[in-house]
Amino acid sequence: xxxxAVDAMGGDVGLDVTAPAAAAFLNRQPDVRLLMVGHQEQxxxxxxxxxxPLDRIEIVHATEVVAMDExxxxxxxxxxxxxxxxxxxxxxxxxxxxxxxxxxxxxxxATARFVLKTLPHIERPAIAxxxxxxxxxxxxxxxxxxxxxCSAEQLWQFAVLGSxxxxxxxxxxxxxxxxxxxxxxxxxxxxxxxxxAFGLLKSSSLNFIGNVESNExxxxxxxxxxxxxxxxxxxxxxxxxxxxxxxxxxxEELNRNWLxxxxxxxxxxxxxxxxxxxxxxxxxGAIFLGLRGVVIKSHGGTDAVGFAYALDEAYHExxxxxxxxxxxxxxxxxxxxxxxxxxxx
Amino acid sequence: xxxxAVDAMGGDVGLDVTAPAAAAFLNRQPDVRLLMVGHQEQxxxxxxxxxxPLDRIEIVHATEVVAMDExxxxxxxxxxxxxxxxxxxxxxxxxxxxxxxxxxxxxxxATARFVLKTLPHIERPAIAxxxxxxxxxxxxxxxxxxxxxCSAEQLWQFAVLGSxxxxxxxxxxxxxxxxxxxxxxxxxxxxxxxxxAFGLLKSSSLNFIGNVESNExxxxxxxxxxxxxxxxxxxxxxxxxxxxxxxxxxxEELNRNWLxxxxxxxxxxxxxxxxxxxxxxxxxGAIFLGLRGVVIKSHGGTDAVGFAYALDEAYHExxxxxxxxxxxxxxxxxxxxxxxxxxxx
Numbered sequence: 001x002x003x004x005a006v007d008a009m010g011g012d013v014g015l016d017v018t019a020p021a022a023a024a025f026l027n028r029q030p031d032v033r034l035l036m037v038g039h040q041e042q043x044x045x046x047x048x049x050x051x052x053p054l055d056r057i058e059i060v061h062a063t064e065v066v067a068m069d070e071x072x073x074x075x076x077x078x079x080x081x082x083x084x085x086x087x088x089x090x091x092x093x094x095x096x097x098x099x100x101x102x103x104x105x106x107x108x109x110a111t112a113r114f115v116l117k118t119l120p121h122i123e124r125p126a127i128a129x130x131x132x133x134x135x136x137x138x139x140x141x142x143x144x145x146x147x148x149x150c151s152a153e154q155l156w157q158f159a160v161l162g163s164x165x166x167x168x169x170x171x172x173x174x175x176x177x178x179x180x181x182x183x184x185x186x187x188x189x190x191x192x193x194x195x196x197a198f199g200l201l202k203s204s205s206l207n208f209i210g211n212v213e214s215n216e217x218x219x220x221x222x223x224x225x226x227x228x229x230x231x232x233x234x235x236x237x238x239x240x241x242x243x244x245x246x247x248x249x250x251x252e253e254l255n256r257n258w259l260x261x262x263x264x265x266x267x268x269x270x271x272x273x274x275x276x277x278x279x280x281x282x283x284x285g286a287i288f289l290g291l292r293g294v295v296i297k298s299h300g301g302t303d304a305v306g307f308a309y310a311l312d313e314a315y316h317e318x319x320x321x322x323x324x325x326x327x328x329x330x331x332x333x334x335x336x337x338x339x340x341x342x343x344x345x
Numbered sequence: 346x347x348x349x350a351v352d353a354m355g356g357d358v359g360l361d362v363t364a365p366a367a368a369a370f371l372n373r374q375p376d377v378r379l380l381m382v383g384h385q386e387q388x389x390x391x392x393x394x395x396x397x398p399l400d401r402i403e404i405v406h407a408t409e410v411v412a413m414d415e416x417x418x419x420x421x422x423x424x425x426x427x428x429x430x431x432x433x434x435x436x437x438x439x440x441x442x443x444x445x446x447x448x449x450x451x452x453x454x455a456t457a458r459f460v461l462k463t464l465p466h467i468e469r470p471a472i473a474x475x476x477x478x479x480x481x482x483x484x485x486x487x488x489x490x491x492x493x494x495c496s497a498e499q500l501w502q503f504a505v506l507g508s509x510x511x512x513x514x515x516x517x518x519x520x521x522x523x524x525x526x527x528x529x530x531x532x533x534x535x536x537x538x539x540x541x542a543f544g545l546l547k548s549s550s551l552n553f554i555g556n557v558e559s560n561e562x563x564x565x566x567x568x569x570x571x572x573x574x575x576x577x578x579x580x581x582x583x584x585x586x587x588x589x590x591x592x593x594x595x596x597e598e599l600n601r602n603w604l605x606x607x608x609x610x611x612x613x614x615x616x617x618x619x620x621x622x623x624x625x626x627x628x629x630g631a632i633f634l635g636l637r638g639v640v641i642k643s644h645g646g647t648d649a650v651g652f653a654y655a656l657d658e659a660y661h662e663x664x665x666x667x668x669x670x671x672x673x674x675x676x677x678x679x680x681x682x683x684x685x686x687x688x689x690x
Contacts, residue, residue, distance in 0.1 A: 132590075133590070134590065134593065145528055148528065148534075148535060148536045149536050149537060181579065183490055183493065183574070183575055183578040183579065183582075189493075190493060190575065191493045191494050191575050192494060194575075213582050214578075214579045214580075214582040214583040214586060215582040215583065215585045215586030215589065216586065217583070217586060218586050218587070218589070218590040219586075227579075229528070230528055230535065230536050230539075230576070231575070231576060231579055233528040233559075234526065234528065234559045234572075234576055234579055234580055234583075235559075235579055235580070235583045237528075237558050237559040237560040238559040238560065238562070238579075238580045238583040238584055238587070239583055239587050240560045241559060241560030241561065241562060241563050241564075242563070242583070242584050242587040242588060242591075243587060243591065244560065244563070245477075245478070245479065245563040246587075246588065246591055246623070248479065249619055249622055249623060250615075250616075250619050253615040253616070253618040253619040253622070254612070254615045256615065256618060259614055260612075260614050260615035260618070262611060263610075263611035263612040263613065263614055263615055264611075264612060264615060265608075265611070266607060266608035266609075266610070266611030266612060267599070267605075267608040267609060267611060267612030267615075267616075268608065269604055269605050269608055270595075270598040270599045270601065270605035270608055270609060270612075271595075271598070271612075273598040273601060273605070274594055274595050274598040277594055277598070278591070278594060
C-alpha cells in the first residue's frame with residue numbers, strides 16, 4: 001500500500017481544492033492512502049463535505065500555513081508547524097513515499113531541501129515536468145526555474161537525474177534520449193557553460209543525442225531536455241503564453257460573424273477534443289528532482305481536477321520506486337567517474 | 346523614391362522566390378525601386394518570367410553566392426563578389442536605403458558588421474523581430490540569436506536600439522514600453538547579468554516597465570522585450586514549435602472521425618482566418634539592429650509571399666528614417682551619460 005502526504009492547506013484555494021481532489025483520487029486508485037496535513041477540524045469538515053473515503057485517510061494536524069507570497073527563508077525559519085513542512089517530514093520519517101503541495105514554490109523548495117537534503121553528488125535539486133509532445137509522447141524538461149545560474153556540472157547532474165527518472169517511469173528498450181537545449185544543433189553553438197556541458201554529456205554514459213532546439217521539445221524525438229532554470233522557465237512560460245494566445249485567437253475567429261459562429265457549432269466536438277488534449281490540468285505536477293525523497297509541486301491556482309493529477313504523478317513515482325532507482329543510478333555513474341578520470345560518466 | 350538592395354540569389358531557393366516577390370512588392374508599392382543583386386543573365390530571366398516591372402529594377406551583377414551552410418568567416422574572406430555582400434555594399438555606398446537577404450544568417454551578420462560597422466557606442470548588433478500579440482499589437486523582441494553571452498551593458502544597448510526603432514516606426518504618445526525578459530516580476534529575480542541589466546534600465550531614461558515573463562510577450566502590455574541572444578532565440582523557437590504542435594493537434598482532432606470531419610467543414614472560414622492571422626510569412630523579416638545601415642534578414646525557407654513581407658519591412662524602415670532616428674537617439678543617450686556619472690541614461 002502506497003501512502004502519500006498531502007499539504008491540505010496549500011495553494012491559492014486550499015481545502016476546497018485539495019479535499020475534493022483527495023476524494024476523486026482515492027476513488028480511482030484503490031491501493032493508496034493519504035495523510036492529509038492541515039488543521040484537524042477544518043480538514044475533517046472539508047473531507048466529509050467532499051465525500052472522501054475516510055477509511056484510507058489519516059489527518060495529521062498542523063497549526064500553521066505558509067502564505068503564497070511568503071519569503072522562502074521566512075517560512076523556513078518561522079513556520080516549523082506548517083502543513084507544507086509537516087507533509088515533507090512525513091516523507092523524511094518514512095511515513096509517506098511522496099509529498100504533494102500546491103503551496104508557494106520557493107518555500108516548498110527551500111523546505112524540501114532543508115528537511116530531505118539532496119542526494120549524494122547532487123549539488124542542487126531541479127524542477128522537472130512532463131510536457132505533451134507529438135504522437136502522445138511525453139518529454140521531461142528540467143530545470144524549470146530552481147537554479148538560474150548553473151555550472152556545466154550542474155547541467156550534467158540534471159541530465160543524470162532526468163534520465164534516471166525517465167527510465168524508472170518508462171519501460172522502453174533504450175535508455176532515455178537526453179538532449180541539451182541550445183540554439184542550434186552544431187557542437188559549437190551556445191553559451192560557454194552550455195558548450196562545456198555538451199562536452200561532459202558527450203563523454204558520459206548517458207544516451208546523449210546532442211543539442212536540441214526549443215521547437216524540437218514537442219517532436220517526440222527526445223525524452224529528456226536539459227536546460228538551466230532561467231532558460232527552462234522561459235521556454236515553459238513561452239509555451240503557456242503561446243497556447244493562451246492561440247486559444248484566444250481561435251475563439252475570436254470563431255466569434256467573428258454569423259457564418260463562423262454557425263461553423264463553430266459543428267466544430268465543437270473536435271475543438272473539445274483539442275482542448276481536453278492540451279488541458280494544462282492534465283500536465284499539472286512538477287517534480288522536485290535530486291532530493292532524498294519525492295516531492296511534487298502542484299500549480300497553486302489549479303482546481304480539484306488538476307490537483308488530483310498532481311496526486312497521480314506522486315503515485316506513479318512512488319509505485320515505480322523512482323527515488324531508489326534515481327539514487328542508485330546517480331551513485332553508479334559517479335562511482336564510475338571516480339574510478340576513471342574523475343569526470344562524471 | 347526609396348531604393349532597396351536585394352540579395353536575389355540568397356535563401357534555400359533563390360531567384361524562384363526573390364524574383365516573383367520583387368514583382369509582387371513593386372506592384373503594390375509605387376514609390377520604390379529595387380537593385381536586384383545577382384548573376385546578371387539569371388536575374389534578368391527570372392524577373393522577365395515573373396513579369397516584374399523592369400522600369401523600377403536595376404540588376405547589379407555579382408558572380409558569387411554564399412552557400413546556406415557556409416562558415417561565416419569563410420564567406421567573409423572568400424566571397425567578396427557574392428550577391429549578399431554586394432547588396433550590403435549598396436547600402437554602404439548610399440545607393441540603397443536598406444538591404445534584404447534570405448541567405449545564411451551567420452554570414453549575413455558577419456558581412457553586415459564588416460561592411461557597415463556598428464553605430465558609435467554599440468558593441469554588437471542584435472537581431473530583432475516584431476511578433477504578434479493580443480489586440481493586433483506588435484511586440485518587438487531582441488536579441489534573437491546574434492549574441493549568446495551578453496553583458497548587462499549590452500542588454501542595455503539592445504533596449505536603447507529596440508526602443509528607438511519602435512518609436513521611429515510608431516507614432517504613439519508615450520515612448521516604447523521596454524521590458525526585460527525574466528522569470529519573475531520581482532527586482533531580485535534572474536541571473537546575475539539580468540539583475541545588473543535591471544539596475545541599468547531602471548536608472549535610464551527609457552520607459553522601462555520592469556521585468557516581463559515570457560507569457561507576457563503576447564499580452565500587448567509591452568512594446569520592446571529585451572533578452573540575450575540565447576534566451577531570445579529559445580523563446581522564439583519555443584513559440585514556433587508550440588504553434589506547429591498545436592496546429593497539428595487541431596488537424597488531428599478535426600480528422601478524428603466522420604462527425605469531427607463534417608464539423609471541420611463548417612469551421613473552415615474561422616480556421617482559415619485563424620491560419621491567416623498567425624501565418625509566419627506575415628511576420629517574416631528580422632531586423633539587424635545597431636549597424637550603420639538597415640539590413641533585413643528573410644527566413645531562408647520562405648516563399649515569394651514571405652519574401653515580399655521582408656521587403657515591406659525594409660521599405661517601412663527606410664520610409665520612417667529609422668536608422669537616423671536610432672543613431673540620434675543612441676548618441677543623445679550616451680552624451681547624457683558621459684555628462685553625468687558615466688552610466689548610460
